[in-house]
Amino acid sequence: MQNNFTNKLNAFSVLYVEDEDGIRKNIEEILRHLFKETNSASNASEAYAKYLEFNPDLIITDIKMGAETGIDLIKKIRKSDSKTRIIISSAHTDLDYLLQAAELHLVKYIVKPITQDKLMNALEAFVNTYNEDKIYNLDPNWIFDYKESIISNGNEIFTLTKKENTFLRLLITKNRLITYEELENSVWDDDSIMTANAMRLFIKNFRKKLPQNFLKNIQGLGYKLIKE
Template identity: 80%
Template structure:
């Protein structure tokens, strides 16, 4: 597996619902090495409660869990939430289940047994689903998610202001020194003036949310990112 892929997964949380203890424990062990936060449940009712409490980025649920089904769980979630990514696992290849699943906007439908290859393929689809929102790797273990306006190192999350989010996107996309003039033109509000004090305060607060020594000041010119 590529480090880039693993680093991206490490920025997300996952909820896993599976009633078979052996399967749940095995998959949980894999997920805990990949995601920043893993919550496991044994049934759909408990899974829905944990979904409301934790607001996970990804839900992985089995279809058949006692008298409840993962399909019912997903339908309940989809009544008010069309964005949370969902993967369904099932021992069933029944056409009825498959047809119901296709209407629920799933990332993947995994047929059991859940091999590591199948799981990783599904997780890769999960990561790729964020392509439009642009997730960037800053340095190992540091992720910038421009859609969520946050920077994460796997242990902490730092919420960016609108200016900070736009500035970091500009630094990454240009991959060169961004001059003071560009900073003022592209980042600063039209109704405010970028004074020297305002810029210093902005940069000081911005650096607190980035890897150490990641943002370098080029004296008299502007700023650039240092990734080495």
């Protein structure tokens, strides 16, 4: 499994819902090594309470769990939340369940038993949903969400200014040195002038939101990203 993939997972949180104790403990142990935060629940009622408390990025839930099913849980969540990613696991391939699941905007449907390959494929699909929303991996545990204009290191979230957002995306997409002229033409507003003092203050504040030593100044030329 690629380091880039696991680095991205480590920036997210997960809630795992399974009523069989043995399965829940085994899968939860795997998830704890992959995600920044892992919580679990043994039924739909407990899961909904933990969803409200922890606001996970991903929910992995079984379907059949006594009185309330995983489908019931997801329907309740989807009444007010269309963004939280959800993966369903089930020993059943019943067409009715599949049809209901298809309407709930799921990332993946895993047929039990949950093998490591099935789990990793589903988690890769989860990460890819963020790639589609312009999520970039900056460094281990650090992600840049262009759409939301934030940087997260798993513990803190930094909100970017419009200039910072534009500049970081330019650095990432070009993947080369960005000259002072490019910085002025692409990042600075048409109605403002990029003075030396204004640029220094901009870079000073911008660096506070980035991994340490991530942005390098090439004297007299411009800036580039330094990734380990």
